[in-house]
Amino acid sequence: MVKESLTVLKVTGLEKSFELRKILDNVHFDIKMGERIGLVGYNGTGKTTLANLIMGRLKPDSGTVEYIKECKIGYLTQSIDYEFTNFVEAIVDKKDLLEHTSQLGLEKVYDWEEHRLQHLSGGEKLKLALSLIWSSKPDFLILDEPTNHLDFKGIKWLISELKKFPGPILIISHDRYFLDETINRIFEIENKKLHFYNANYSEFRKEKQKRTEDQLHKYTVQKKKQEEIEGQMEQLKSWSDKAHQNSTKQGRDFGTKEYHRVKAKKRDSQVKSKMKRLQNELNKNKIDKPSEEAVVSFQFEADGKRGKRIIEAKDLTKTYDNRNLFQDAKFYINYGERIGLLGENGCGKTTLLRMVLGQEPPTKGTLWKSQSIKIAYLSQDVHDLQEETTAIDALGFTEREDIFRARTLLANLGLKEELITKPIGTLSLGERTRVKLVDMLMKEYDVLILDEPTNHLDLPSREQLENTLNEFTGTIITVSHDYYFLNKICDKLLVFENHKIKRMEMKPEEYLNKEKSNPNVSIKEELMVIENRLATVLGELSLLDQKHPNYFVLDREFKELIAQKKRLTNQL
Template sequence: MELLTVKDLSIELEGKPLLESISFSIRTGECTAMIGENGIGKTTLLKAIFGIIPIDEGEVHHSSNLNLGWMEQNPVYTESETVTEFVEQENNSLRGLKIRLQEYEKKLPAQAMGYSMILQQYMDAGGFEWEAKVERNLLEARIPKELWGQPFASLSGGQKTRVQLARVLMNDPEFLVLDEPTNHLDDESLQWLQDWMLKFKGTILFISHDRAFIDAVADSTMELTPTSIMKVNGGYTSFIKQKELDRQTQTALYEKQEQERKNLEETIRKYRQWFAIAHQSAGERNPFAKKRAMKNITRAQSKEKALGKLESERVEKPKDKKGINLAFEHSEMVAKRLISVEHASFSYPNGPGLFNRLSFEVKKEDRIAVIGKNGSGKTTLLKLLIGELMPETGEIKRHPKLKVGYFAQEVEKLNENHSLLDSLLDIPQMTQTDARTLLACFLFRKEDVHKTIKNLSMGEKCRLAFIRLYLSQADLLVLDEPTNYLDLPSRETIDDALESYPGAVVIVSHDAYLLKKMANRILAIEDGNVHDFKDTFQAYHEWKKESERSMEDKELEGFKKQLALRYTQLIHLEENDPDKNKQILQQLKDINNELAKLEEKGY
């Protein structure tokens, strides 16, 4: 059953068309990811669909009493607003009654009559049940009670997302709209959100640039362009496969039509040539020869009609995916070992120790992903590697000829007054043709190359910084969240660039899709310890799951032994009191039930 249907929707902004002829539908219970380039109009489309802004043309059909929950990308709140108050804002009427009740409480007993009246209104409106629901939602969102009275503004990105969900769920929505819910989340919060969305019983439409997350939760994925929307069953990987299949099919049809067009044009040319020769040689006294010559022009006209029909049904030539095919020189680092960390320890002043006697090497062939919770020290480790921070004890040795490119520094070094093109022409031996080609590979096309850097978005600055870093002839790229602020096409471009990069890479990123493609070694930071896992990101997660499963198995085996021991102890108990014997029998039954459940699970 279709819960939402959009047909031929068009939107204008400031008199200019933003979206035209957009049509799609979403089924009840479906979880749909919406993707598209930054600025294409994804959030604007959602606002138009649900009546927040007007549509210029088209139709939107959904139930008139649709219970909608909307989680905004940038919620509005005051600096002093507590976590509980933020959630309560979902129902301003009850929130207002609660505030009035609290004001009357301060004036008791003088205002006892007014207090009683407001209290009755609050109770009739279900105020105390509503307060209990606020607490229940916060607990289910795993927000500790000690944070409920803290300012919402002070929370981490992951905590804010959980609190926003707790607020949205106050009205028990059947349709959830989530605008970039994965922004600024660490791995733990991402996993929590993923599990939560998979368990949600209603319908979800969400915008995201996180490819691995989309793969994990989406039943369908749709890409928005200015004039169309393409929807595919499955996550991002399924979408990319289908899009490539469609491109190949369109290419084959285009090539077939091009061959037919050439054949028709050649046939028309020949028929007209034969007509001209036959007509010239027929003469006025040979009508039969003239008539036979006219057959050629009739055949030519027939083929011209066929050509006209072919042109009217012509398939556009698919755009080839731009690859990074320029050959730039990189320094030839002969040494295999680039950096050696020997018993290094580090802590910030008045802070806990982040690393204690840390030892590992960075080698020429390494593609290292540094992972861990937010605040675990990932960025600190990168700064230690490049020499921006120094260890308190131990030593970090770098090869004397090592050239390091650090992404964060490259962003900071951009000259705000230069254009995109000027920024690349500063690089030695860079020609204007090569600069334009490379900018196009990174999605800066045509007149975009003349944009001034100070007028670029953060995502555009990150793309430019990455280009400069890529061309820096560095032996080692050190990347701290290089895909933050980037849309999906930009992330795909970064993927391709890193895949073809000849040097070593150390990267911190929450982009699991990127790490799965490029990492061949993992440095996992946990509680000050660094686990060096010499395999892929996928292999690490499989090992991690198996380790957690093994730990759970051990705990359950221990629990089973405790139950068996308690069972033995209860059997040998002898009581003269019948009531105590009944209690013992009940305990034995309970233990038997628990043991049966464990046996069902294979323990």
């Protein structure tokens, strides 16, 4: 049995640059047996680069990566969607793999035909990749964004497996809930350096804020002291200049001139001494101004109010490749609601989004959508931008005012001039996501359809996006496996379960933690919501004339609510 204190990996003096841009500068760290480390930092700071240096996929410009103990590494790459495109050979004669896929909700993988394996969803690919890594029995895990595309069942499985894993783990992730549940140490890349915190993510944020405030206070005190000394130096220099002027005035005798020359030299000597003392003090105890977190500015504006109900499904059925995704679905979405789509990978969440967008037809039933609404769509795929074009060219704006606004938004999102003038193929996945967000920001819309919007976004950008979405007055329909994001944004759900889609009047946290043993609890909660809505609808109806255009909409909703109430009451 290996002791937890045993050092597995030792990194010394690591440096790496790309095209004269330094990414990592003189980085040192050890990783010991059993450690759980979260590697965090802004997009483009070098997290994936550091992982590839550890793996030996990249060579450092200088420094060493030394494994003290020989170990087998299980490495999950961030771009798993595009590397694991063929699993046909991988699943042959791998009993452990099939056991893990079953635990992750992928049933009878060994029966899947080659066509099915080559047309997997992002979540299914990720689950197969994780199963392959676990079945290889690694000693050391490096996971780059392991929860992207992973459903909540998969996330819980992964958290459970990581807790049992005896070796060291290095996780690159922007999923705050996942980091809080899995790691106890943070490596943060900032300004090309590595900073260390013995904490999970939430504790790290508090500790970093405290460190920043302490550093800012010390920097302010140093700055004030510097200004005092520089003020004294200016005074001495003024006196010195005056002494030099007096020493050269006409009409003075030699003794007086000599007196003023000596006085001027003395002043010069005092100024130089003060300057040297100040420089020594600054060099000895120099405190840099703490880096300010990038202010990520999102600006969403809904294009006015629309009718109450904007989307309605009746007996909606979708089959795909002889698979029944969902059937006889009945639900509605009102203007201004925040709807989260919840369900396991492959249940049809992204397919439903495509149906709302008109990109997929229903197999049976109807999906009605108000013709007056304008929809903005952010897809999971960040590889649909032309890689040879620059960010600004890919957006396709020709008007000078639009180009200027796009450049401003890209800068606000952290893409500075040197990045937006480079080919998109050189940008990280997070940087490409920001380009797609700018494309959304430049439009006016009523409905946001967001498919895994936080994938590849760094943590500050996620938090700013949450704050801004909460100010958006239109409708939000989102698929996300970011537990914190979904809870902060959504107050209603469309739950995909047993080939059905069910509307739930509750937040994700309530649904995921509801009492499974007592189904009557959720029924009573739904009844309470329906009764509250009935009272509101009745109040609105009482104020309207029957000829008013909204009267028919409200009257129809009232009748539907009565029917729902009757159905739920019969279930008690």
